Amino acid sequence: MAHETILLHGHIIDSLLLPKVLDLILQYGGSFELAHVRIGKTREEPSDARIIVHAESPERLAEIIAAVQAHGAAVEKEADCQWLEAPVDGVFPDDFYATTHLPTEVRVHGKWVPVKGIEMDLGIRLDRDDLAPHTVPMAEVRKGDRIVVGREGIRVTPLARPAQLDVFGFMGAQVSSERPHGHLIAGIARRMQALRKSEAKILLAGGPAIIHGGGREPLAWLIEAGYIHVLFCGNALAAHDMEAHLYGTSLGLRLEGGVPSHHGHEHHLRTINRIRAIGSIEEAVHQGVITTGIMAACVRRGVKVVMAGAIRDDGPLPGVITDSVQAQAAMRAALPGVELALLVASTLHAVATGNLLPASVPTVCVDVNPAVPTKLADRGSLQAIGLVMDAASFLRELARQLGWKE
Amino acid sequence: MSRLLVCPPDHYRIAYEINPWMDVKRGADPMVARVQWHALVAMLEKNCGATLERIVPVAGLPDMVFTANSGIVAGRTVVLSQFRYPERRPEEPPFERWFQEHGYQVKRLSLGLYFEGAGDMLGTRDLWFGGYLQRTDIRAYRYVGEFLGREILPLELVDPRFYHLDTCFCPLSGGEVIWFPGAFDRYGQAAVKERIPAEKRIAVPEEEAMRFACNAVCIGKHIVIPEGCPITMERLERLGYAPHAVGLSEFIKSGGAAKCLTLALD
Numbered sequence: 001m002a003h004e005t006i007l008l009h010g011h012i013i014d015s016l017l018l019p020k021v022l023d024l025i026l027q028y029g030g031s032f033e034l035a036h037v038r039i040g041k042t043r044e045e046p047s048d049a050r051i052i053v054h055a056e057s058p059e060r061l062a063e064i065i066a067a068v069q070a071h072g073a074a075v076e077k078e079a080d081c082q083w084l085e086a087p088v089d090g091v092f093p094d095d096f097y098a099t100t101h102l103p104t105e106v107r108v109h110g111k112w113v114p115v116k117g118i119e120m121d122l123g124i125r126l127d128r129d130d131l132a133p134h135t136v137p138m139a140e141v142r143k144g145d146r147i148v149v150g151r152e153g154i155r156v157t158p159l160a161r162p163a164q165l166d167v168f169g170f171m172g173a174q175v176s177s178e179r180p181h182g183h184l185i186a187g188i189a190r191r192m193q194a195l196r197k198s199e200a201k202i203l204l205a206g207g208p209a210i211i212h213g214g215g216r217e218p219l220a221w222l223i224e225a226g227y228i229h230v231l232f233c234g235n236a237l238a239a240h241d242m243e244a245h246l247y248g249t250s251l252g253l254r255l256e257g258g259v260p261s262h263h264g265h266e267h268h269l270r271t272i273n274r275i276r277a278i279g280s281i282e283e284a285v286h287q288g289v290i291t292t293g294i295m296a297a298c299v300r301r302g303v304k305v306v307m308a309g310a311i312r313d314d315g316p317l318p319g320v321i322t323d324s325v326q327a328q329a330a331m332r333a334a335l336p337g338v339e340l341a342l343l344v345a346s347t348l349h350a351v352a353t354g355n356l357l358p359a360s361v362p363t364v365c366v367d368v369n370p371a372v373p374t375k376l377a378d379r380g381s382l383q384a385i386g387l388v389m390d391a392a393s394f395l396r397e398l399a400r401q402l403g404w405k406e
Numbered sequence: 407m408s409r410l411l412v413c414p415p416d417h418y419r420i421a422y423e424i425n426p427w428m429d430v431k432r433g434a435d436p437m438v439a440r441v442q443w444h445a446l447v448a449m450l451e452k453n454c455g456a457t458l459e460r461i462v463p464v465a466g467l468p469d470m471v472f473t474a475n476s477g478i479v480a481g482r483t484v485v486l487s488q489f490r491y492p493e494r495r496p497e498e499p500p501f502e503r504w505f506q507e508h509g510y511q512v513k514r515l516s517l518g519l520y521f522e523g524a525g526d527m528l529g530t531r532d533l534w535f536g537g538y539l540q541r542t543d544i545r546a547y548r549y550v551g552e553f554l555g556r557e558i559l560p561l562e563l564v565d566p567r568f569y570h571l572d573t574c575f576c577p578l579s580g581g582e583v584i585w586f587p588g589a590f591d592r593y594g595q596a597a598v599k600e601r602i603p604a605e606k607r608i609a610v611p612e613e614e615a616m617r618f619a620c621n622a623v624c625i626g627k628h629i630v631i632p633e634g635c636p637i638t639m640e641r642l643e644r645l646g647y648a649p650h651a652v653g654l655s656e657f658i659k660s661g662g663a664a665k666c667l668t669l670a671l672d
Contacts, residue, residue, distance in 0.1 A: 046557075072547075
């Protein structure tokens with residue numbers, strides 16, 4: 001598809017020029033998007049329209065443009081993007097361009113260049129030669145950085161419907177608790193098998209409900225089997241996972257039988273204390289103190305783990321990043337290569353991860369609270385699956401589909 | 407609208423063909439043309455109370471008689487034409503000189519933006535229409551509108567016989583309009599209908615449009631109209647106008663009549 005933006009100005013409403021131009025575009029086999037229409041408040045005041053014309057080929061597009069130019073449509077002059085220097089560390093210049101999570105290009109020295117590191121709600125930084133545009137978070141900007149401002153010379157490409165006709169292609173962004181989950185999970189499993197073969201990365205962001213609900217074993221199996229390559233979690237998931245190994249409990253409750261264990265409420269604190277004494281989770285695994293569960297599997301398989309702290313954390317465990325800006329940066333650094341994200345039973349980690357991912361990465365959000373998958377689906381990705389269900393059931397079913405035997 | 411600019415037809419002839427009316431072989435009779443022009447001028451001055459300004463004709467510029475195409479005047483400002491056809495471009499400097507010598511503020515459009523003055527731009531006090539595509543480039547109206555502070559509704563001209571707006575559209579002093587709807591596409595027709603109520607639209611039959619019924623000059627209640635348009639004249643009379651028929655056959659051979667031969671100066 002080729003496209004070009006045209007502008008119409010003047011008494012285009014009363015004279016019916018706007019409908020005429022739109023009709024012409026269709027007659028010539030093109031299609032259009034009305035990007036902007038400003039209608040004059042009085043009859044004397046002119047109106048403006050900005051129209052994006054689409055055509056199947058550049059030749060057809062040229063024909064359409066020639067036809068509508070006779071009626072006053074002007075091709076929008078393409079301009080390079082504008083930049084200003086950041087005034088101080090950690091502050092964008094006024095009027096900075098805020099990114100979306102969609103593929104974005106900026107025009108520099110007359111050429112459209114893709115912006116790297118696409119993620120929503122960031123700025124775009126150019127290097128000294130105005131080349132290599134890359135997104136930059138507010139906190140990381142340094143005084144004097146060239147930051148793209150305004151709207152000129154920036155274009156965002158809406159995502160096309162994915163070509164792969166699997167569950168991600170069909171589902172759109174609906175979330176319902178009243179849909180059968182079985183075939184969706186089977187579809188996710190097929191995608192994971194394909195990704196494992198292609199050496200693309202699969203990310204899982206999860207909360208401690210995975211442990212409480214009995215999802216520890218299937219998740220550990222998924223990791224050992226090479227289906228998970230990046231894990232985002234907090235202090236709690238890691239602590240309860242290792243508590244389960246050391247004490248057989250999760251937050252003091254026996255995982256088998258569910259009865260409270262004597263002084264069980266202390267188990268996770270004792271676990272954290274033990275790991276702190278050893279120095280790191282990796283070392284605890286290497287020393288054989290922790291041999292089963294999610295964290296042990298991650299260490300054995302070399303999974304990249306980013307643990308982000310929260311204000312209510314006990315301990316925390318060594319390796320938990322307590323500065324949230326640093327935690328964001330660490331999560332961001334782990335994202336390149338990720339082609340599927342499973343966001344399981346964690347509102348905060350799921351939303352944070354969703355914000356960091358470009359729209360092109362399919363996401364699966366699993367939560368018993370429908371608000372979480374809905375929030376994620378509202379990001380506007382065409383490839384977001386929301387499952388309103390228990391985390392452990394999801395992981396068990398997923399692992400089973402991939403060959404796990406209980 | 408009582409002061410008009412005219413150009414005596416001393417050098418008038420059909421020297422080239424730039425519209426479907428012109429036929430170099432057939433030509434126009436210069437003697438008859440002169441007689442017709444003087445009769446028109448007399449009609450305007452004596453019967454209609456118009457004051458005429460005369461520009462000195464230039465040899466080799468036969469179409470200078472069609473002063474309506476030299477520009478558009480609003481108050482003391484004139485936006486000069488830029489002719490689409492190279493044959494008529496040499497008319498621009500003598501007209502520019504005339505406007506400068508007569509104290510007009512002369513506005514020029516950027517090069518390549520074709521605009522054929524009052525031939526394509528017609529209106530009343532607060533509503534202006536601009537014909538485009540055949541001669542005037544629609545983009546010119548943006549600048550003309552800004553120069554003159556006027557709203558201009560563009561109308562595409564779709565019939566090559568009606569190549570200027572003033573060949574198919576004529577606003578009258580009472581807000582009515584004489585027009586030939588077939589010269590416009592459906593968008594243009596709809597735009598005119600939207601702005602001018604049915605009782606004020608006088609659609610002329612095609613045979614009278616071909617006799618240049620729409621190329622009339624309206625001064626107050628007087629309307630000077632080419633001869634051979636009885637239906638249009640009768641309708642004008644019923645609306646309280648005093649139509650005066652004049653013979654302009656030799657000018658129609660060039661694609662112009664009463665209106666084309668005059669330019670409203672204020």
